[in-house]
Amino acid sequence: MDEKIRSDFPVLNREGKPIIYLDSACQTLRPNQVIDKINEYYKEYPACGGRSLHKLGKMVDEKVIESRKRMQKFIGAKKSEEVIFTKNTTEGINIILNSLSLKSGDAVITTDKEHNSVLLPVQFLAKRKGIEHKITKSNDDGTFNLDKFQELLTPEVKLVSVVHTSNIDGFTNPAKEIVKAAHDNGSLVLLDGAQSVPHKEVDVKKLDVDFLAFSGHKMCGPSGTGILYGKYDLLKNMEPIFVGGETVSNSTYTTSEMENPPERFEPGLQNYAGMVGLAEAARYLQKIGMDKIQRHDVELNKYLTENARDLGLQILGPSDPGLRSGVFSFNIKGLDPHEIAIMLDHTNNIAVRSGMHCVHSWFNENEIKGSVRASMYFYNTKEEIETFISTLKEIIKLR
Amino acid sequence: MVACIIALIVLAFMALFSAKYRVWFREALSCVTRRFVLKSCNTGFDSKVKSVVTAKLLKKNVKMARFTHKYFEAISWIFMIIFVVSLVFTAYGLYNIAVYGSCDPQNPDMCVLTPGISSCSHECPEGNCQASMVPCDTCGCSGEECS
Numbered sequence: 415m416d417e418k419i420r421s422d423f424p425v426l427n428r429e430g431k432p433i434i435y436l437d438s439a440c441q442t443l444r445p446n447q448v449i450d451k452i453n454e455y456y457k458e459y460p461a462c463g464g465r466s467l468h469k470l471g472k473m474v475d476e477k478v479i480e481s482r483k484r485m486q487k488f489i490g491a492k493k494s495e496e497v498i499f500t501k502n503t504t505e506g507i508n509i510i511l512n513s514l515s516l517k518s519g520d521a522v523i524t525t526d527k528e529h530n531s532v533l534l535p536v537q538f539l540a541k542r543k544g545i546e547h548k549i550t551k552s553n554d555d556g557t558f559n560l561d562k563f564q565e566l567l568t569p570e571v572k573l574v575s576v577v578h579t580s581n582i583d584g585f586t587n588p589a590k591e592i593v594k595a596a597h598d599n600g601s602l603v604l605l606d607g608a609q610s611v612p613h614k615e616v617d618v619k620k621l622d623v624d625f626l627a628f629s630g631h632k633m634c635g636p637s638g639t640g641i642l643y644g645k646y647d648l649l650k651n652m653e654p655i656f657v658g659g660e661t662v663s664n665s666t667y668t669t670s671e672m673e674n675p676p677e678r679f680e681p682g683l684q685n686y687a688g689m690v691g692l693a694e695a696a697r698y699l700q701k702i703g704m705d706k707i708q709r710h711d712v713e714l715n716k717y718l719t720e721n722a723r724d725l726g727l728q729i730l731g732p733s734d735p736g737l738r739s740g741v742f743s744f745n746i747k748g749l750d751p752h753e754i755a756i757m758l759d760h761t762n763n764i765a766v767r768s769g770m771h772c773v774h775s776w777f778n779e780n781e782i783k784g785s786v787r788a789s790m791y792f793y794n795t796k797e798e799i800e801t802f803i804s805t806l807k808e809i810i811k812l813r
Numbered sequence: 814m815v816a817c818i819i820a821l822i823v824l825a826f827m828a829l830f831s832a833k834y835r836v837w838f839r840e841a842l843s844c845v846t847r848r849f850v851l852k853s854c855n856t857g858f859d860s861k862v863k864s865v866v867t868a869k870l871l872k873k874n875v876k877m878a879r880f881t882h883k884y885f886e887a888i889s890w891i892f893m894i895i896f897v898v899s900l901v902f903t904a905y906g907l908y909n910i911a912v913y914g915s916c917d918p919q920n921p922d923m924c925v926l927t928p929g930i931s932s933c934s935h936e937c938p939e940g941n942c943q944a945s946m947v948p949c950d951t952c953g954c955s956g957e958e959c960s
């Protein structure tokens with residue numbers, strides 16, 4: 415990637431010692447284009463959407479429609495009505511899990527590497543409604559075991575909720591095969607695209623996935639934004655979990671008429687600045703090219719894995735970096751992951767994440783205290799990776 | 814734990830002057846209070862302090878950084894003991910001042926805090942008193958100024 419792209423990111427160009435940002439799996443940096451779009455809302459049309467007939471209100475409506483269309487194109491959805499604005503992946507997942515009217519005796523399958531944003535809603539459903547939670551185990555190297563998964567598919571399984579790209583090790587589960595097997599069983603599929611959508615082309619039509627949730631802040635969009643995709647016919651038959659203004663077309667003291675999707679799932683006034691900012695982020699990524707972004711992530715991960723070979727790091731996930739997207743999760747024997755992260759920050763301004771990355775269940779099951787996670791994106795460079803490796807070399811000397 | 818207590822004391826002073834250290838101070842306080850009720854320090858503050866100190870040293874001297882990292886708990890204990898000992902001496906000195914008028918009642922001249930005794934410690938040779946120097950009562954040039 416070129417310097418021109420890096421110049422779009424104010425944080426990468428601030429004065430003083432440069433920041434090496436390797437925490438994009440948590441939140442990415444934001445380019446000026448997105449920041450300007452957010453400001454545009456506040457400066458030019460800071461009004462309500464969906465209700466006011468004045469010019470500013472109409473402008474908001476137009477921008478929201480445009481933004482929804484942009485997001486529809488970004489994920490290859492059939493209709494823009496299938497695109498619901500949320501505040502993050504977690505909200506999208508909660509909406510689906512709680513709107514599907516699952517009942518006692520139904521079963522939900524998840525993988526053993528689910529983020530708490532999937533695990534906890536499923537656990538709660540199991541406690542409150544008595545649904546069965548089945549967990550499909552990954553292979554030892556973190557790859558997906560399709561055979562084991564298929565063994566779990568019984569008629570009771572109403573939903574398969576799987577993480578697309580794991581935030582622990584960057585491995586991308588074979589969504590197409592999972593969807594096919596689940597559909598053959600009559601089960602719906604919810605894909606957690608938090609770590610896949612920002613890094614590769616994800617086309618909901620090609621995957622034939624029923625639901626997809628992802629976050630804007632992991633793809634250069636504003637904080638607290640996200641998208642929930644759902645096939646229109648499914649959404650139309652689902653009851654929302656949050657109701658209020660905009661979710662109904664009419665109401666009496668005792669009754670109400672539900673709006674159609676997407677409004678049905680977008681209660682109250684919305685984060686309009688976030689919507690236009692997120693659409694701008696999608697436009698920005700598409701302009702660079704999702705293929706190019708994916709290739710760059712893998713190239714950096716290969717370079718890092720290759721050059722860190724002699725350091726004796728314990729890398730989580732498959733040994734082939736080509737299967738780990740932009741995620742490089744590791745441990746150094748004898749050193750605590752949090753300590754490594756703080757030292758990287760305080761020696762060379764290198765921002766990484768440490769701990770269990772909200773997937774406590776997997777770490778606890780495997781008796782691993784946590785890991786250091788360096789997650790790369792298109793604005794990272796080989797020079798930054800070299801500094802990261804040389805700093806690790808210094809830190810390793812502490813053992 | 815010891816690192817947290819030391820950090821708490823240092824940060825209590827630094828927090829008076831900079832908001833940056835107030836966040837750290839709160840973390841140290843939470844860590845220490847949790848430890849006092851025998852809960853683990855969930856902020857990981859002790860390991861944070863250790864890592865920050867080690868990182869600073871790592872940039873200057875790897876051997877020293879390794880030593881500090883390895884013996885951080887012991888080094889914290891040494892600082893803690895030094896701190897407690899000086900605290901005891903200070904308290905004892907203040908008690909003596911309050912009761913006897915000097916922090917060292919046996920040897921009042923040796924106590925700079927004894928009222929009437931100046932803090933000048935250098936020798937002032939006889940007859941070498943000059944103007945515009947610091948006032949010094951202990952070197953035989955009482956009332957005059959000497960080098």
Ligand SMILES: Cc1ncc(COP(=O)(O)O)c(C=O)c1O
Nearest residue numbers: 502503504529531581606608629
């Ligand atoms: C795989 C995965 N799923 C879900 C989430 C939750 O995303 P959010 O906090 O934006 O809802 C994350 C966040 O890191 C993630 O990595």
